[in-house]
Amino acid sequence: MINVENLSKAFGARTLWRDVNFTVDRGEMLALVGPSGSGKSTLLNCLGLLDRPSAGAIRHEGNDITRFGRREILRFRRTTLGYLFQHYALIENATVAENLDVVTKLRRMPQGKAGTAVAEALDRVGLAGRGAEKIYHLSGGEQQRVALARLVLQRPSLVLADEPTGALDEANATMVVDILRELSKDGCAVVVATHDAEVRDRCDTVFAVHESSLIGSARGETIPS
Numbered sequence: 268m269i270n271v272e273n274l275s276k277a278f279g280a281r282t283l284w285r286d287v288n289f290t291v292d293r294g295e296m297l298a299l300v301g302p303s304g305s306g307k308s309t310l311l312n313c314l315g316l317l318d319r320p321s322a323g324a325i326r327h328e329g330n331d332i333t334r335f336g337r338r339e340i341l342r343f344r345r346t347t348l349g350y351l352f353q354h355y356a357l358i359e360n361a362t363v364a365e366n367l368d369v370v371t372k373l374r375r376m377p378q379g380k381a382g383t384a385v386a387e388a389l390d391r392v393g394l395a396g397r398g399a400e401k402i403y404h405l406s407g408g409e410q411q412r413v414a415l416a417r418l419v420l421q422r423p424s425l426v427l428a429d430e431p432t433g434a435l436d437e438a439n440a441t442m443v444v445d446i447l448r449e450l451s452k453d454g455c456a457v458v459v460a461t462h463d464a465e466v467r468d469r470c471d472t473v474f475a476v477h478e479s480s481l482i483g484s485a486r487g488e489t490i491p492s
């Protein structure tokens with residue numbers, strides 16, 4: 268799905284990370300870990316084409332996406348990428364359904380089909396019947412579930428999540444990881460930057476950004492903190 272090859276990032280004389288190599292396949296979840304300031308978000312932003320690496324390649328279906336022009340970037344974002352942020356990135360003054368309609372309109376779904384798809388997505392994240400509520404009336408955990416419902420509707424093949432549980436209590440954090448795992452089971456590749464040990468332990472692969480190395484897999488190997 269995504270092959271990161273010898274990727275490096277420097278700001279002036281400061282090298283943030285160097286020779287980063289990893290692969291994330293569909294159905295797989297990879298955690299980016301490392302101390303604050305080690306460059307997890309910057310790496311995620313490079314994968315999402317919000318920032319450019321200083322050297323190296325990020326291959327998707329054989330193409331180096333770091334060399335994409337503006338139109339290809341927009342197309343890649345529309346067809347392939349989904350984002351999940353710590354602070355949800357929802358339209359606060361709109362309703363839950365209106366936030367989700369942004370996706371159904373982008374996907375040009377007919378109205379009837381869109382209504383059913385929104386209802387199903389809300390059901391999947393445990394918010395059935397809550398479509399008419401304003402975002403600012405919801406708790407943080409509920410808002411993150413709306414953001415997840417948006418991903419369920421969007422069906423991206425690559426999800427980039429930046430500290431998606433950072434503002435949540437344990438129960439809500441578990442629910443967020445459950446849904447990310449379901450998305451990956453449906454065939455999505457998920458990359459998540461995290462300080463959260465639970466999130467890290469439920470990923471298939473862990474990449475330590477500060478060491479530029481794969482430090483293990485959550486399936487049967489011990490991952491150092």
Ligand SMILES: Nc1ncnc2c1ncn2[C@@H]1O[C@H](COP(=O)(O)OP(=O)(O)OP(=O)(O)O)[C@@H](O)[C@H]1O
Nearest residue numbers: 278283301302303304305306307308309310460462
């Ligand atoms: N455009 C930029 N110019 C210069 N320095 C930058 C730029 N963008 C990020 N940085 C620096 O790169 C470093 C890494 O930031 P980043 O947010 O990627 O780290 P992080 O590992 O995600 O941190 P945290 O865990 O605290 O979120 C920081 O020191 C930041 O100031």
